[in-house]
Amino acid sequence: MHAHGLSKKQVLAELKKIRRRDKHYDDGKILCSMCTKPHPMAIKAYRLFLTSNLGDPGLFSGSVQLEEEVINDLATLLHGENCVGHVVSGGTEANLMALLAARNMAHVNAPEVVLPESAHFSFTKICNLLDLKPVYAGLDDSFRVDPLQVEKCAGEKTVAIVGTAGTSELGVVDPIEELSRVALEHKVWLHVDAAFGGLVIPFLADAKLNFDFALEAVESITVDPHKMGMAAIPAGGIIFRDSKALDYIKTETPYLTDQYQYTFIGTRTGAAAASTWAVFRSLGVEGFKKVVGKCMKTTRLLADGLTDAGFKLVVEPTLNIVAFRSDGGTRHLVEKLRRQGWFVSYVPRYDCIRIVVMPHVKNRQALAFLKDLVVNQKC
């Protein structure tokens, strides 16, 4: 820290200069992110609620109202009734609260959780924290977790089974319906990580994917407004089917305006709830269908173009994620594309390039990407 402060003008000029080193969503060249440019109303709402703290709800009852309405909207969208939940910092905290509730409720020695091999890496963090032993179930040919393997992995120590609705690497949706049957049989908590898919699947035109509270065993769902909900970071969501879950995750607060906290994070911005609320009200179901429809069209355009150019899709896209590889080698293409300004992910597990077709990616950018990709492959 310098001894003396600088003027507003100096600080702002320096900030703007440094900000130019960040990439921006507008040019459509970020193809590796599950976040996107927030909806204009998400930004306005965030600014309006910037000083709100949901960690001290007695002071911010307007923000509390917005959080409740967002949670109700999400629960209804996910076919839940009388659900409870919170706007949290993102998928990691949401998954944590779910597994914490499941672990504490089950209260067994040396607890285990059955995870798909394709589960998000946040579960590695969470298992490390919670001293939960992850037991990994393998995938079927289409990279969905194999329910027979889940069945085999489940035992007396299992406190939860996890399924993913929209894996981070391939956008695949696990067979949650079958997981629900396994979970019911074993009387075990089923958590669905729909951080990405939770705000895509309900708006898909064709696919009818059963993944939510309509399935009896589903006790909790993670769904992140700061991904396909176009809210500003940090806006995650955790929804529980039953309010009893809260008893297993609550902490007493000795001096705040509320007696208990049900989130891991204490001080947390109300702007996240406001930002989400603003998008939900601005778009409505029809608006979301349009956004998702557009993303799926661009996804199709990209998938077809890749196939036409001789690339192999790892799997047919279910959601707005495309993963592909090249017979001539894939990894080296990532660096070449980077030099042209394209940001794509390389996924070592499947030796593939992954593209997330977020709302900021337009058709013309997808086509420009294809063109650059094909040239790169040839030279």
Add this chain to the structure above:
Amino acid sequence: MHAHGLSKKQVLAELKKIRRRDKHYDDGKILCSMCTKPHPMAIKAYRLFLTSNLGDPGLFSGSVQLEEEVINDLATLLHGENCVGHVVSGGTEANLMALLAARNMAHVNAPEVVLPESAHFSFTKICNLLDLKPVYAGLDDSFRVDPLQVEKCAGEKTVAIVGTAGTSELGVVDPIEELSRVALEHKVWLHVDAAFGGLVIPFLADAKLNFDFALEAVESITVDPHKMGMAAIPAGGIIFRDSKALDYIKTETPYLTDQYQYTFIGTRTGAAAASTWAVFRSLGVEGFKKVVGKCMKTTRLLADGLTDAGFKLVVEPTLNIVAFRSDGGTRHLVEKLRRQGWFVSYVPRYDCIRIVVMPHVKNRQALAFLKDLVVNQKC
């Protein structure tokens, strides 16, 4: 969610109406919060970096630079050399990362942590998560943890000792120097929770309180810019003395632009770092001294006024927190004050009212509060 979206104008009008139900820092009536109105430059910087995601650092190298500079500034302020750390979501995540590193490094069965009875309630959450057994050490007459009790509590299973530099309830600073001696003797990790005090103590005019990396055993410090650093939520900080700590908390990321993550939260806004950076650059050490000096003057004014009016201070203020009680009963005053718009905390443990004199609380508001308090006490 409604079927159809509403217009910008409708959504904004509704948001503004709801926002009016939130309390605001400007009227100086929030006397119960460790957060405050962010510095104007913190707000500007937050807005500028609203779309940045430090969970994907390869995309946001400008934001990465700001985070590094903030961590360096904090480390230097706390007498650290070659420290490492991150801007996290707040004190809870910061304390988690510290105890996770300590637990994983020690790698003992049935691990324990020695906590002051006055430790923040986030440690209850963390112990629950980490399956750490909290062993509580009692306090001395001035509500600081008693080092002899800490000594007694420490044993073979102890993975960390925690001290607080600025307790949430009384603003007391534990005798970290003596805790350092105990920790060295037991060869155990010493973590200092300076979430509140870390950006107060270095700027105090008189008190020389030894609480940071100048003390040999201190391995990690929590310090929250969104408290006395006047940054916008969510801006917490965790600083480790030694980069080796990161090995114990890292998680591999299979598809992001960086290979490892060292924070619990994955997707995290770069605006928090930018917001903190903007305050640090705008104020500098001299600016912070002024802010802290003003808060301490108002604290003194309040403490003297309370004593003059016959209230009993629980303890002489060290930082900008005043705790007091009334011989005629204390709890009932909280509700009376609330009806007049004053928000104060009631702390059952000490049967006292606690006031946090944050930068948004001016002298005239402190005097108005005193006046209302005295009237309430009499009737």
